[in-house]
Amino acid sequence: MQLAEQSVRSVREQIVDTLRAEVLAGAWSNHAPVREQALAERFGVSRGPIRDALQELSREGVLVYRQNKGVRVNTPPAEAERQLLQAMRREMESFCLSQCIDQLTPTDDEQLADILAELTRACDSGDLSSIADCDLAMHRYLVRSASSELEAIWQSITSRLLMDYSRIDRFDQIVSEHEAIVEAVKQRDLKSAQQAINANII
Numbered sequence: 001m002q003l004a005e006q007s008v009r010s011v012r013e014q015i016v017d018t019l020r021a022e023v024l025a026g027a028w029s030n031h032a033p034v035r036e037q038a039l040a041e042r043f044g045v046s047r048g049p050i051r052d053a054l055q056e057l058s059r060e061g062v063l064v065y066r067q068n069k070g071v072r073v074n075t076p077p078a079e080a081e082r083q084l085l086q087a088m089r090r091e092m093e094s095f096c097l098s099q100c101i102d103q104l105t106p107t108d109d110e111q112l113a114d115i116l117a118e119l120t121r122a123c124d125s126g127d128l129s130s131i132a133d134c135d136l137a138m139h140r141y142l143v144r145s146a147s148s149e150l151e152a153i154w155q156s157i158t159s160r161l162l163m164d165y166s167r168i169d170r171f172d173q174i175v176s177e178h179e180a181i182v183e184a185v186k187q188r189d190l191k192s193a194q195q196a197i198n199a200n201i202i
Helices: 008-024 036-043 047-060 081-102 106-125 126-148 148-164 173-186 191-198
Strands: 063-066 071-072
Touching: 008 036, 008 047, 008 126, 008 148, 036 047, 047 063, 047 148, 071 173, 081 126, 081 148, 081 191, 106 126, 126 148, 126 173, 173 191
Parallel strands: none
Antiparallel strands: 063 071
């Protein structure tokens, strides 16, 4: 997989998004070793962007560094931790909606519709990594629209929460829940949008 010739930051972001989506979709097993050289060859880049990407995913809790074992895929959170992360994510996304929904434009509606279309195609084809990536992309768009400063905190919470993404094969429900979010946002209906978000975050 050769990444497009872009800035180092853009390449790093592509690698982060790809690896995160793969881990959340279950393409990597718990405790699986993550090797810089193999990833550099896979993505067709030097080890620098790979190292940066692995550091970011470690900060999110997707990966973990083990002494004498290197970087490995982290395990899902314990149930008590998962429930806390779920509550934190719901609260944060509801807050972000309250801050951004009246400021969104038809262009934003089009962007969300495009993400929904990509999510639908991914569900139709059963592409688990793309489903996880599109799912994150929609929620991230709304969080970022409210506060770029909250985005990094949200990403860390969400990545840990979705490491136990047990609904990844319930494709119809995934699509319908995100359709409800997009429609409520398009109508600028804050209460309905918050309810749709909360129903989607489990």
